[in-house]
Amino acid sequence: MQKKSNIYRPPSTYLKAIGAIVWKDLASELRSRELISAMLVFALLVILIFNFAIELQPNLRSTITPGVLWVTFAFAGTLGLNRSMAVEKDRGCLDGLLLAPVDRSAIYFGKALSNLAFMLIVAIVVLPIYSVLYNINVFNPGLLLVIFLGSTGYVVVGTLLSSMAVQTRTRDVLLPVLLFPVIVPVLLAAVKASSGFLQNLSMSEIWPWLNILIAYDVIFTAVAYMVFDFVVEE
Amino acid sequence: MKPQPKALTILTVLSAVLFLGALGMVFLYAPLEEVMNYVQKIFYFHISNAWVGMLGFIVAAVAGVMYLVKKDMKWDIVELAAVEISLVFFLIAIVSGSIWAKPSWGTYWTWDARLTTAAILEMIYLAYLLLRQGIEDPERRARFSAVYTLIGAVSVPVTFLSIRIWQTIHPAVIGAGSSSGQGSFGMTPEMLTTMFFCLATFSVLFITLLWYRIRLGHLAEQVDQLKFRIMQ
Numbered sequence: 001m002q003k004k005s006n007i008y009r010p011p012s013t014y015l016k017a018i019g020a021i022v023w024k025d026l027a028s029e030l031r032s033r034e035l036i037s038a039m040l041v042f043a044l045l046v047i048l049i050f051n052f053a054i055e056l057q058p059n060l061r062s063t064i065t066p067g068v069l070w071v072t073f074a075f076a077g078t079l080g081l082n083r084s085m086a087v088e089k090d091r092g093c094l095d096g097l098l099l100a101p102v103d104r105s106a107i108y109f110g111k112a113l114s115n116l117a118f119m120l121i122v123a124i125v126v127l128p129i130y131s132v133l134y135n136i137n138v139f140n141p142g143l144l145l146v147i148f149l150g151s152t153g154y155v156v157v158g159t160l161l162s163s164m165a166v167q168t169r170t171r172d173v174l175l176p177v178l179l180f181p182v183i184v185p186v187l188l189a190a191v192k193a194s195s196g197f198l199q200n201l202s203m204s205e206i207w208p209w210l211n212i213l214i215a216y217d218v219i220f221t222a223v224a225y226m227v228f229d230f231v232v233e234e
Numbered sequence: 235m236k237p238q239p240k241a242l243t244i245l246t247v248l249s250a251v252l253f254l255g256a257l258g259m260v261f262l263y264a265p266l267e268e269v270m271n272y273v274q275k276i277f278y279f280h281i282s283n284a285w286v287g288m289l290g291f292i293v294a295a296v297a298g299v300m301y302l303v304k305k306d307m308k309w310d311i312v313e314l315a316a317v318e319i320s321l322v323f324f325l326i327a328i329v330s331g332s333i334w335a336k337p338s339w340g341t342y343w344t345w346d347a348r349l350t351t352a353a354i355l356e357m358i359y360l361a362y363l364l365l366r367q368g369i370e371d372p373e374r375r376a377r378f379s380a381v382y383t384l385i386g387a388v389s390v391p392v393t394f395l396s397i398r399i400w401q402t403i404h405p406a407v408i409g410a411g412s413s414s415g416q417g418s419f420g421m422t423p424e425m426l427t428t429m430f431f432c433l434a435t436f437s438v439l440f441i442t443l444l445w446y447r448i449r450l451g452h453l454a455e456q457v458d459q460l461k462f463r464i465m466q
Contacts, residue, residue: 157385157389160381160385161382161385164365164378164381164382167369167374167378168365168368168369168378169368169369169370170364170367170368171368174364174365174368177360177361177364178361178364178365178382180357181354181357181358181361181386181389182358182385182386182389183389184354184389184393184396185389185392185393185395185396188393188396188397189396208399209396209399212392212395212396212399215392216392219388219392220385220388220389223384223385223388227302227381227384227385230302230377230380230381231377231378231381233377
């Protein structure tokens with residue numbers, strides 16, 4: 001393991017480094033529109049396929065909607081995570097980033113934040129379309145909170161695992177296999193909390209799920225912060 | 235190549251003897267349960283298998299952390315050994331549990347916390363093995379699998395907790411569990427003795443298997459080094 005240098009760096013450099021990586025990702029995405037467009041089209045296709053596969057009857061919609069939405073986000077999310085890391089790896093950008101004189105965890109947080117931004121953009125576009133297509137109002141501040149917390153947990157683990165997966169021989173296929181078994185609590189809690197908000201259940205029934213989401217986010221941010229160095233080390 | 239240590243041979247014989255003893259206790263010593271009759275006999279080995287699975291899970295997590303701290307390949311070998319053993323024993327626990335569940339709950343499978351967590355744990359182990367397969371460099375393979383073991387070790391308790399919030403119908407044998415567990419039964423002292431004997435037997439079996447698997451890992455490493463030397 002590379003020794004951390006003892007040079008003093010003001011805390012603002014750390015935040016600046018994170019900001020620079022997020023900015024780089026968003027700017028390149030704004031110009032190429034490769035990643036988000038693929039995620040969006042894929043997400044819409046998943047919703048269409050669900051429509052044929054389980055026939056979203058009006059009376060079933062309020063119970064099935066959260067499940068359909070979260071499966072869509074999870075699938076579209078792996079697409080984005082894979083792509084976002086593959087771009088870095090293929091063109092040697094990751095090596096460049098690693099050479100930069102910043103703490104390596106700054107790279108992790110930068111990538112995680114831009115991945116989170118992509119997830120949320122997809123969610124913001126998918127939600128109204130879903131509302132229109134299925135005539136169900138999914139605009140609910142509680143649901144937006146759940147989407148934020150759930151996406152955070154998803155991205156925190158996903159970014160770490162995708163930076164591992166791109167360095168393997170089986171890269172693209174490996175990420176969902178690695179990610180989905182450890183993301184179960186997030187998906188379960190997010191689906192339950194979303195359906196709680198959509199069915200207007202009392203907060204006392206929703207809080208346990210929100211607590212799990214918050215706990216998961218905090219725990220795995222800490223774990224990822226601790227182990228990211230081991231993942232990118234050469 | 236080092237010859238097989240004496241202690242390992244003794245352990246092997248001891249496991250075999252204990253295993254026969256456990257079988258004898260289950261079928262001859264432990265009394266028949268009133269409601270479930272012979273079906274209940276599967277419980278002793280079911281719980282022992284799950285116990286070994288848990289042991290393997292804990293050993294793998296500890297070995298993963300030790301590898302990340304010490305960077306010593308021997309911990310990687312321990313970790314892989316523990317994961318493989320745990321994978322097999324959890325599978326046996328799931329299958330034997332399903333066989334028991336059919337007559338007791340009327341279904342092979344329910345989405346109860348313990349069942350589901352065990353199933354997800356199996357998926358994590360399979361993903362772990364796939365991850366190892368995809369990496370050629372042994373040092374990187376060890377690093378990545380240690381990280382993944384760590385993530386799995388942290389996520390599994392959260393998974394268990396989140397599924398637990400759904401009502402569980404699995405009978406809690408020891409300690410507090412939900413009182414709604416179906417198919418739970420009061421245990422006579424003979425049954426308890428049998429259960430603890432089985433747990434001890436399987437613990438010895440676990441140590442024996444782990445030792446063999448670690449030895450195999452070291453031998454495989456030596457073979458790799460020899461191959462490497464010939465290729466040069």
